[in-house]
Amino acid sequence: MTDNKSGTHGAILTDTPPGDGEHPLVQLRNAGKSYGNVRALHGVDLAVRPGQVTCVLGDNGAGKSTLIKIISGLHQHSEGEFLVDGEPVHFTTPRQALDRGIATVYQDLAVVPLMPVWRNFFLGSEMTKGPWPVRRLDIERMKQTADEELRNMGIVLDNLDQPIGTLSGGQRQCVAIARAVYFGARVLILDEPTAALGVKQSGVVLKYVAAARERGLGVIFITHNPHHAYMVGDHFSVLRLGTMELSAERSEITLEELTNHMAGGTELAALKHELSQVRGVDVEELPEEEDLKASAAASPEGTS
Incomplete structure (x- = not known):
């Protein structure tokens, strides 16, 4: 636990250099990953810039999960280069990626369904007050901060004490996005955020993906739905069998072309x-x- 106002991650990230505009926040150059004799990813080029949504599309087995694991620090690349702010890196843990401002929101969201919304917002980085060794949770400050940050993202919840499991799938996704932004994320990786949602809830999530972009984050939107990608995407990359089949700016491709490349x-x-x-x-x-x-x-x- 921490008594830092912005939490443990926020305290670390205050010294992290912001993107200088010359280098992408995150960049892969001819990157690849092999598991023994199995080549899961090969020759992938990807650049993520602040204030842009980079959509990575592909069918099951295309290599999307491997790409996420490399950027989030879960696995190391075995080919090519991985750069953050123009500096080559080899993350060995997800914590190292998080300390450099790379946050991943997985489909399972890593929330505790029976805990209140505010408690999930600060899960693992709780604010405390009082002298050691009788420090205690600063519940009021956590509730107030969670409410402010959610409202900054356009999310208004009437009761932050309600279990997060009672929220809709789209609302839980949005809380996870707001949490990542608050704790200093500069690059936000969204793993199939609309895969299990209906049309209306998918629209809610896409709205907050656009809101994260407006706040200057570089967003990596992993999806197999070209229609959702085209609604918010600035750049589109299509993976097929571990290689990059398509890399195009929004102005260079239509939805029909993107769909056909995807399918x-x-x-x-x-x-x-x-x-x-x-x-x-x-x-x-x-x-x-x-x-x-x-x-x-x-x-x-x-x-x-």
């Missing part, structure tokens, strides 16, 4: 051909095979 236009064309052989399946309304293949082959500037 695999060639595979869709082959699927349409197979479906046409099945009795009772109408494929007349689907795009022509030539259109699907052409869309998949279209490579905007920056495609690798």
Whole structure:
């Protein structure tokens, strides 16, 4: 526990140099990761800049989880370079990444469902008061700070004493985002934040992803949903079988092109051909095979 107003992480991050504008906050150059003879990631280039949302898309097994683990410090890269503020790094623990301002919000959110919202907000970095050895939790200050920080992100909760498990999935995601921002995150990694949510709750989360960008954070938005990515993304990277298939700015690609790169236009064309052989399946309304293949082959500037 700590009596620092901004918590343990905030105290450490006060000495962390901010991005100077010349270097991306986080950058991967030809990075890769092998597990024995299995090459999970290879030749990946990625740059995360302040005030931008970098969307990383890919199907199951594309390498998204491995990418998250490298940037968050859980695993070390075995190929290429990993730079933070232009400085090569080799994180050995997630704490080292967090100390450099890289916070990850996983799908399970790392919350305790039966604990109040304010307690989850400060979980592991509680504020205390009083002399040692009879220090005690500064509950009022934690409640006030949590309420202020949530409101700064546009999140208004009537009762911070309610168990966080009673909140909707979208609200829990937003609390986790606000918590990461408060404790000094400069790079926010969001692991499939809308995967298990409905349409309305997904919209709530996307709203706060945009709010984090407006506060100057570099956001890495991991998703398999191109429509969600296109709503908030500034740069799009598509992984396929551990390699970077696409890297494009928003101005260089349309939603249709992004969807086809994500889904695999060639595979869709082959699927349409197979479906046409099945009795009772109408494929007349689907795009022509030539259109699907052409869309998949279209490579905007920056495609690798």
